[in-house]
Amino acid sequence: MSNNLLISDPPFRSLKGKSKGSAKILFVNVNLRAESKGSELLPVGLASVMTYVDKVGGYKFDLLDINIDKITDSKVEEFIRSTNYDCILLGCIVTHYKWVKWFLCMARTHHPNATLVVGNSVGSSCPEILMANSPVDIVVIGEGEVSCLAALEAVRNNNDLREVDGIAFRDNSGAILINKKRKAANINDLPMIEWNYFDMERYVSAETIQLEAYGSEHDKQMRVMPMITARGCAFKCSFCHYVFWDDPYRHRSPGSIVEEISRNVEVYDVNYINFWDDLSFASAKQVEPIVDAIIASGFEFNWNAAVRVDLFARNKLNRKESIRIATKMRKAGCRAVSFSLESANQEILEMMNKKINAADFGETVYVMRKAGISVTTAVVFGYPLETKDTIRETFDMCYRFKVYPSIGFLMPLPSTGMYAYAKENGYITDEDVYLDSITERQDITLNMTKMSDEEIMNEIESGAEALNNLLNLNLTKDTYIRTAGKQMQDPQNDVELVDQRNLKRKENQLSLSYSEAAFDQRKEFGLSE
Ligand code: B12
Numbered sequence: 118m119s120n121n122l123l124i125s126d127p128p129f130r131s132l133k134g135k136s137k138g139s140a141k142i143l144f145v146n147v148n149l150r151a152e153s154k155g156s157e158l159l160p161v162g163l164a165s166v167m168t169y170v171d172k173v174g175g176y177k178f179d180l181l182d183i184n185i186d187k188i189t190d191s192k193v194e195e196f197i198r199s200t201n202y203d204c205i206l207l208g209c210i211v212t213h214y215k216w217v218k219w220f221l222c223m224a225r226t227h228h229p230n231a232t233l234v235v236g237n238s239v240g241s242s243c244p245e246i247l248m249a250n251s252p253v254d255i256v257v258i259g260e261g262e263v264s265c266l267a268a269l270e271a272v273r274n275n276n277d278l279r280e281v282d283g284i285a286f287r288d289n290s291g292a293i294l295i296n297k298k299r300k301a302a303n304i305n306d307l308p309m310i311e312w313n314y315f316d317m318e319r320y321v322s323a324e325t326i327q328l329e330a331y332g333s334e335h336d337k338q339m340r341v342m343p344m345i346t347a348r349g350c351a352f353k354c355s356f357c358h359y360v361f362w363d364d365p366y367r368h369r370s371p372g373s374i375v376e377e378i379s380r381n382v383e384v385y386d387v388n389y390i391n392f393w394d395d396l397s398f399a400s401a402k403q404v405e406p407i408v409d410a411i412i413a414s415g416f417e418f419n420w421n422a423a424v425r426v427d428l429f430a431r432n433k434l435n436r437k438e439s440i441r442i443a444t445k446m447r448k449a450g451c452r453a454v455s456f457s458l459e460s461a462n463q464e465i466l467e468m469m470n471k472k473i474n475a476a477d478f479g480e481t482v483y484v485m486r487k488a489g490i491s492v493t494t495a496v497v498f499g500y501p502l503e504t505k506d507t508i509r510e511t512f513d514m515c516y517r518f519k520v521y522p523s524i525g526f527l528m529p530l531p532s533t534g535m536y537a538y539a540k541e542n543g544y545i546t547d548e549d550v551y552l553d554s555i556t557e558r559q560d561i562t563l564n565m566t567k568m569s570d571e572e573i574m575n576e577i578e579s580g581a582e583a584l585n586n587l588l589n590l591n592l593t594k595d596t597y598i599r600t601a602g603k604q605m606q607d608p609q610n611d612v613e614l615v616d617q618r619n620l621k622r623k624e625n626q627l628s629l630s631y632s633e634a635a636f637d638q639r640k641e642f643g644l645s646e
């Protein structure tokens with residue numbers, strides 16, 4: 118596609134001046150994992166934006182749900198070509214950058230006058246790059262509800278887009294403008310997500326396969342929905358970027374959480390809720406009000422949540438108190454918690470800005486299992502400091518506590534400290550080309566270690582093999598990394614608890630030179646000193 122077509126006159130013409138009722142609007146739910154079964158997951162963020170545009174804005178729209186129907190690209194194009202929308206909106210994770218660019222170019226080719234809007238991290242974390250390399254008109258940055266509606270209203274009423282906070286757009290000359298940040302919403306005031314735009318029955322009953330891993334007695338009748346209880350996170354790890362990065366970490370009130378659970382149980386008959394938060398509870402203190410409200414509601418359902426290794430340690434709770442809280446979580450239906458170890462090597466954890474002590478991992482595993490809650494964890498290999506020893510150190514920790522982790526590699530994502538590091542050190546030279554290439558953390562995207570890919574893989578395979586044998590998971594070389602959820606089965610036997618604070622950590626050779634060399638870089642990347 119020629120650059121002329123990409124940055125022609127802002128193509129808001131067909132939406133401009135339309136009445137609300139006559140504006141033809143299309144939301145698109147993308148398919149992140151084309152071939153994968155079990156990837157029919159409801160898009161909470163997109164649905165929340167749609168709900169806001171409908172309930173608060175009073176707009177009507179259609180939905181093209183590519184995900185549930187696994188619609189092929191050629192059928193998507195056929196649909197877009199044969200319809201005539203004034204505005205097309207979509208949003209997803211930045212790893213889908215290449216596909217989103219394809220979609221935007223394709224839609225622009227068929228509808229030069231339509232307004233193309235993109236939200237979520239594919240736009241938020243790299244607005245200039247996406248705008249420079251695709252014909253998108255408006256990028257909604259971060260929290261989407263308020264800015265998306267304001268942008269639609271501004272275009273339709275021919276108002277100045279510079280007045281809309283939280284968006285990037287192209288002005289009449291083709292220049293890319295990024296407006297000031299919008300105010301973070303009070304998340305208790307947002308309308309409850311309306312799910313009826315989606316084919317709910319198919320979505321709610323689609324997740325059985327993944328949930329078998331939680332060992333629930335209801336596996337075959339699992340009816341699952343996602344919800345969020347919080348937005349953002351209280352931390353800023355150097356490999357991570359979430360769309361609420363610049364907003365405060367916010368929790369919904371227990372009342373509003375229970376209200377949504379109650380609707381989901383009563384209307385959609387769900388018995389399992391995925392709390393899809395970046396961080397459901399930053400510390401044990403936040404747990405009790407929510408689990409108390411769930412217990413008091415009397416609704417019977419199971420759930421999982423995202424916490425951190427230091428859930429109990431942050432509040433300096435003793436083991437008895439930690440087990441009391443975990444037992445209450447279990448009573449409220451909590452079946453599994455995820456908390457990422459990322460690495461057992463403290464220098465790497467520091468470069469990650471993770472702000473956890475690897476020594477707390479075993480205690481949290483122990484407490485959760487004692488309360489009957491399964492644990493899942495993730496590790497990230499491939500920080501510049503990684504060596505065979507540090508990989509081993511991480512596997513040793515998993516082995517000691519009998520946890521098979523979700524294994525991934527550092528995949529520098531835009532707007533993260535490690536993306537800046539990769540650019541600065543010449544690993545990323547053309548951002549557009551790089552973003553076209555990123556896939557999932559299960560693939561080695563950029564190797565910034567001193568080891569070859571093969572050396573890394575060999576070390577990982579040997580650690581994974583030992584764990585696989587220990588836990589009898591029946592994984593094979595091909596499934597050590599892509600396990601299809603098998604690793605989520607928790608061992609029935611209790612782990613032996615050792616006080617890890619007394620264990621001596623193995624030093625790796627690079628650690629010294631890193632601490633010296635990286636002192637300035639840490640400041641630069643906003644890492645802790
Ligand atoms: C569910 C989930 C998934 C699901 C996605 C299913 C789905 N249909 O959404 C699955 C399992 C597939 C998935 C996969 C991955 N995920 Co994920 N995932 C999440 C999770 C836990 C919840 C998403 C969510 O519902 N958020 C809540 C809603 C309210 O927020 P939101 O989606 O961001 O939506 C807001 C804005 O983005 C915006 N918005 C969203 N859509 C739209 C659309 C329009 C038109 C507009 C205007 C605005 C807009 O407005 C919304 C409301 O304010 C988040 C963590 C989190 N809590 O966000 C991680 C998260 C999004 N995932 C992440 C990552 C890294 C991945 C993987 C790359 C991991 C991997 N395996 O390598 C893969 C990528 C898969 C792929 N092939 O591309 C990162 C994203 C990093 C980044 N910078 O993009 C997150 C933030 C987790 C983290 N902290 O690291 N993930």
Ligand code: SF4
Pocket residue numbers: 350351352353354357358359395396425471
């Ligand atoms: S990795 Fe987890 S703890 Fe770290 S910033 Fe991201 S969401 Fe927060």
